[in-house]
Amino acid sequence: MSARNILLLSSSRLHGYGYLEHARAQLEDLFKSKNVKTVLFVPYAGRNHDKYTETVRSALQPWGYAVEGLHNKVDKAQALRDAQAIFVGGGNTFVLLRTLYELNLVEPIRELVLERGLPYVGSSAGTNVATRSIHTTNDMPVAYPPSFEALALVPFNINPHYLETDANTNHKGETRDERIEEFVAYHKRPVLGLRESNFLRIQGDRATLLGTRAAKLFKADGAAEEYAPQADLSFLLQQ
Template sequence: MKRRLLLVSNSTLHGSGYLDHCQQHISSFFGKDVKKVLFVPYALHDRDAYTKTARDKFRTLGYDVSSIHEASDPVDAVRTADGIFIGGGNTFRLLKSLYDNKVVTEIRRRVMEDGVPYMGSSAGTNVATVSINTTNDMPIVYPPSFAAIGLVPFNINPHYLDADPASRHMGVSPEHRDRFQEADKSTPCSREQRITQYHEESDTPSVLGLREGSMLLVEGNRATLLGTTKARLFTRGKPTVEYEPGSDLSFLLTDTH
């Protein structure tokens, strides 16, 4: 398995510039052999502006960027790419466009068989997994399926957020929230509760909650947590587990996950 993936939680951290917080990881990930990266801007409406943002950033790292939306044949653009970067935005819009342009299978083949390095950020990380069932985005368009590219056998929740005990988000006060969660659960407040609802469904894979500032590096059958924040793993029917940056998460790549 030649697979090489850099799956980033978020593109912009605490007021730094676009992809600044992970730029050293980007450079070592694409390395010196890749000269040009194929950018997929499908997650945002203004693809030209988005491509300019990505192109400007990647140029500072020494990479040219071609955008799939500028190619006459998107499948051919994937077929000839040396590296792929799928940016964030709306996950539903992104996945629908990947299907509309018939590139889902070709991206999977290039990454899994040819070893083309794949970087995703936010929505671009969601679509690298089994499905988009654990995106945070609003379902503004209807994709033909929630099944995604499937480069790893688990799901990711990017921008993972811990519950804020002081928050009155959703209008449920903290003391009431516990009672309410027991009694009714019809207003899930926290990200953890949402993922727990996902695992109420049968045959649902593990979900790795990637907090902002963290990313997952996959090289063949090895997976390593990079960045500055811990990640939280949710597995159906098991307690959740926290992992420190640097943790070996290779076990997630086996089929049982």
């Protein structure tokens, strides 16, 4: 059994809430279960690492958690080994993954999370890189990473910020569903469309959908199915 202790957010922001505020209960559940006092933040999906770390600190500090930035650590592998929990923030998925490869952090993070149970929280791009590949990011490919293969903390793909595109538009660019179906057609692999109000909680070999709305699973065979909050999605881990 895997030591996984993971919380994947679709988005760090939800309409009507402050930064991370909609995720507070889920974050605190995870942090308290492991007696986490300090969170190591991974800011590489963003442009200004100091400012981004400050944003996260402003959200978590009032709840009682200290926040440090991985970019400020000289020995990053050691900092990860010492960490009580890591939070990988959103921004640009391509920039994030390229930086993780450049800093040789892909394997260390993967090992710490899968084998030593390091608590991992990801949001948006931080959720994309937690999956098997970044093939299903919504981001513009502004940077070229050495691979689209990612941390593979889970063996399927997620599309964060998932939403159905307005079918009444006159616009001819692909809808979100068409984009995801294009991935499924090429790869024959499932994609979980995670709406902005939703989370995926993974504990060992158990995966549970959390949040207030349904999630849409695009299945490997081309069909799709909606799952309600609290649904057991553990079958997605068995691949």
